Amino acid sequence: MVVCIALIVAYGFIPGPVWIGALVVIALAVVIYLAIMRGWARRVPIELTGPGAARELVSGMALGAVVLFAGWLLVAALGGYSIEWAGASVVPVVWAALVSAAVPAVVEEMAFRGFALQATERIAGTWAAIIVSAVLFGALHINNPGASIWTSTAIAIEAGLLLGAAYAWRRDLRFVIGVHFAWNTVEGLVGVNVSGTTEDGLWQTTAHGSDLMTGGSFGLEASLPLLLLTLIPTTLMLIAAHRRGNLRGPLRPGADFAA
Numbered sequence: 001m002v003v004c005i006a007l008i009v010a011y012g013f014i015p016g017p018v019w020i021g022a023l024v025v026i027a028l029a030v031v032i033y034l035a036i037m038r039g040w041a042r043r044v045p046i047e048l049t050g051p052g053a054a055r056e057l058v059s060g061m062a063l064g065a066v067v068l069f070a071g072w073l074l075v076a077a078l079g080g081y082s083i084e085w086a087g088a089s090v091v092p093v094v095w096a097a098l099v100s101a102a103v104p105a106v107v108e109e110m111a112f113r114g115f116a117l118q119a120t121e122r123i124a125g126t127w128a129a130i131i132v133s134a135v136l137f138g139a140l141h142i143n144n145p146g147a148s149i150w151t152s153t154a155i156a157i158e159a160g161l162l163l164g165a166a167y168a169w170r171r172d173l174r175f176v177i178g179v180h181f182a183w184n185t186v187e188g189l190v191g192v193n194v195s196g197t198t199e200d201g202l203w204q205t206t207a208h209g210s211d212l213m214t215g216g217s218f219g220l221e222a223s224l225p226l227l228l229l230t231l232i233p234t235t236l237m238l239i240a241a242h243r244r245g246n247l248r249g250p251l252r253p254g255a256d257f258a259a
Contacts, residue, residue, distance in 0.1 A: 019099045026106045033110045047114075047173045056170060060178020063166070067179075067233055068186045071226035072205070078225060080214040086191060086204045093200050094189065100199060101184035109177045112137045112160075113167040122251040126168055126241075134160025145196035146217040154222050155195070158230040159183070165237040168246050193219030 014021035030048070037045035075081050086093075112133045121129035138156025141147055159180075166176045187194045191201030196218045207214035215222035241247050 019095075022099050022102050025103050029107045029110055033114055036115070047167075047171060048110075050172070052172070053174050056172045056174040057178040060166065060170075060175040060180075061182040062178075063233065064179035064182030065186050067162070067230060068183045068220070068226075069190070071223065071229050072186075072190050072192065072220060074225050074229060075214060075220065075223055076205075078213065080207060080209050080223070080225070081192075082206045082208065083191075084204050086200070086202055088200060088202060090202065093202055097185045097188040097199065097201075100188060100194075101181050104184060105177050105181035108137070108140070109163070109173055109180055112140075113163055113176050114173055117164060117167060121248065125249045126247045130161060130164035130168060133164050136160075137163070141195050144218070146193070146219075147196055148218075151196070151215075151218045151222040154224075154227050158227040159221065162230050162234045162237075165234045165241065168241040169237040169244070171246060187220060190220075193217060195219060195221055 014024055033048065034045060037043060037048075072081070076083055116136055117129045117133040119129075120132045124132075134156045137160040138152040138154075141155050142149075142152045144151070163176050163179060166179050167173070170176070184194055188199040189202050191203040191205040192207075192215070193199075207216065211217075211222065212224050214220075215226070220226055238247070
């Protein structure tokens with residue numbers, strides 16, 4: 001967790017274009033993760049180095065984009081949002097959203113679904129690991145602009161459990177990084193705040209009604225309709241993980257999980 005926070009903080013102090021800073025931080029995160037897994041955990045981290053990287057990443061991006069976009073449209077259909085085209089230049093806005101989403105997606109997933117979930121899983125099993133990593137993930141966002149106990153709880157349930165279920169199903173960090181990356185990217189592009197942070201989008205989304213419906217100043221992630229919607233893919237992925245035999249009990253002494 002400390003490494004995760006340090007890398008995200010360092011990201012804001014790297015001179016030069018933002019995308020260069022993003023690449024530097026992502027490269028550092030990957031090097032640190034591989035070094036710890038190979039040196040301290042003494043195993044090959046195939047969840048990050050195995051075959052099928054492009055397939056897992058793109059599949060995860062598709063899932064994250066569909067879930068977030070569907071949640072946005074659901075709140076709009078319920079009368080919580082009015083939407084209009086922002087009239088912004090498409091390429092610069094999309095590029096900024098992609099760069100902004102990249103660092104949290106990589107660094108946070110290595111920290112929470114990489115280190116935290118896997119370490120807890122060895123001690124207490126998959127169910128406990130998903131819950132613990134989700135709670136920690138929600139707590140990470142407690143100091144964001146507009147944050148509250150509710151916003152952190154919502155993130156823990158909708159995103160923390162979704163991402164934990166995604167890892168349990170695929171056993172691949174590239175897939176989970178793809179989900180997280182597309183979630184944040186689409187959230188920025190549709191013109192709602194990303195975990196309390198304002199970004200320029202392709203659409204201008206104006207909230208109406210209660211914060212519980214719209215997420216208020218924190219953004220769509222604090223919306224009850226999105227939270228309830230995410231329980232569907234989360235449940236389906238947990239069922240798929242169970243059928244694959246990926247929901248495991250605590251690790252026996254001397255044994256090791258197959259990735």
